[in-house]
Amino acid sequence: SQQGEEDPQALSIQEGENATMNCSYKTSINNLQWYRQNSGRGLVHLILIRSNEREKHSGRLRVTLDTSKKSSSLLITASRAADTASYFCATDPLAGGGNKLTFGTGTQLKVEL
Amino acid sequence: NAGVTQTPKFQVLKTGQSMTLQCAQDMNHNSMYWYRQDPGMGLRLIYYSASEGTTDKGEVPNGYNVSRLNKREFSLRLESAAPSQTSVYFCASNLWGQGQPQHFGDGTRLSIL
Numbered sequence: 001s002q003q004g005e006e007d008p009q010a011l012s013i014q015e016g017e018n019a020t021m022n023c024s025y026k027t028s029i030n031n032l033q034w035y036r037q038n039s040g041r042g043l044v045h046l047i048l049i050r051s052n053e054r055e056k057h058s059g060r061l062r063v064t065l066d067t068s069k070k071s072s073s074l075l076i077t078a079s080r081a082a083d084t085a086s087y088f089c090a091t092d093p094l095a096g097g098g099n100k101l102t103f104g105t106g107t108q109l110k111v112e113l
Numbered sequence: 114n115a116g117v118t119q120t121p122k123f124q125v126l127k128t129g130q131s132m133t134l135q136c137a138q139d140m141n142h143n144s145m146y147w148y149r150q151d152p153g154m155g156l157r158l159i160y161y162s163a164s165e166g167t168t169d170k171g172e173v174p175n176g177y178n179v180s181r182l183n184k185r186e187f188s189l190r191l192e193s194a195a196p197s198q199t200s201v202y203f204c205a206s207n208l209w210g211q212g213q214p215q216h217f218g219d220g221t222r223l224s225i226l
Contacts, residue, residue, distance in 0.1 A: 030211045042117070042203055042217030043156070050212065088155060092211050099144065099213050100171070103156040 006089060010108045019076040021107040023089030024069075030092045032065060032072050033101065037086045046074075046087075051094070079111045115139055119204050119218035126194045126225045134189040134221050136204030142216070144209040145187035146171075147179060149200040150220070156203065162187055163209050194225045 007022045023032070031050045035043040049056045049065045049072065056063045062075040076083055086108050090101040120135045138145065143164045148156040148171075158171030160179040168179050176198060178190045187206075191198055201222050205215040 033214065040219070042219045043205075043215075044217070045214035048212060048214065099207055099209060099211055099215070100158065100161060101215065102158075102172075103148075105153060105155040 006087070006104045006107045008107060009105070010110070012110045012112065013079060015079060015081055015111055015113050017079055017111075019079050019083070019109055019111070021074050021087055021109070023072045023074070023104050025072075025089070025091045025102075025104075026070065027091075028094040029067070030094050032063075033090045033092065034061075034063060034072075034074050035088045035090060035103075037088065037106070039085070043088065076109075079109075081111050081113055083109060084111045085109060117204055117206055117216050117218035119202075119221050121221060122219070123222045124224070126191075126223065128194060128196060128225060130194050130225075132191045132194060132223070134191075134202055134204075134223075135186070136188065136218060137186045138204075138206040138216070139185065140206060140216060141184070142206035142208055143184065144207050144213075145181065146205040146215065147177075147187070147189045148203045148205065149173065149198075150203060151200050159189065159202075196225050199223060199225045 033048045034046045037043045047058045060077045065072045086106045088106045089104045117138045146161040147159040162168045162181040165184045201220045203220045205217045207213040207215045
């Protein structure tokens with residue numbers, strides 16, 4: 001079963017606007033990761049946030065985590081056409097150890113010129 | 114540096130045929146993974162290998178077998194292909210342990226008629 005559910009499923013914005021996508025999950029986690037997938041390619045790791053962190057930044061990316069609500073959000077600021085891709089959250093469970101991730105269903109982002 | 118290399122990139126099979134998907138990584142990672150990606154389903158873990166010499170089932174192992182040939186290579190075998198196994202298959206690798214990002218290949222697109 002899918003651990004993460006992303007919202008919205010699809011998002012279309014203009015270049016220069018901000019894009020926000022959300023992820024909800026079900027069980028306790030050690031960390032949550034976000035990945036990007038360009039069409040026809042594999043996933044690329046973007047950013048990781050640990051369960052004891054509330055917010056993290058990397059360049060134009062800002063991730064928040066609310067463990068009480070079991071949710072996370074990814075904000076991409078000043079979006080560019082090159083940001084067009086699918087974005088997936090992935091949870092690393094607290095129990096079981098290791099790095100056996102469970103992926104969400106993804107948000108398809110389209111950034112138009 | 115090639116990263117994670119998957120072969121073949123595309124394959125069409127008939128129902129009942131067998132097939133081995135190959136994956137190799139050159140990052141000296143000890144853990145490797147096989148996922149399948151279906152529309153609207155995100156990625157689902159088929160099998161993983163935490164270290165050379167070990168393999169374990171993931172979420173959807175039925176109909177598949179794996180072999181961790183050495184530290185670099187991890188293959189996925191379909192013994193008797195079924196149309197339900199039509200999917201895009203991704204191999205990934207990382208250093209075992211929580212918080213280690215996974216590195217993905219570009220996938221094998223498999224159609225079973």
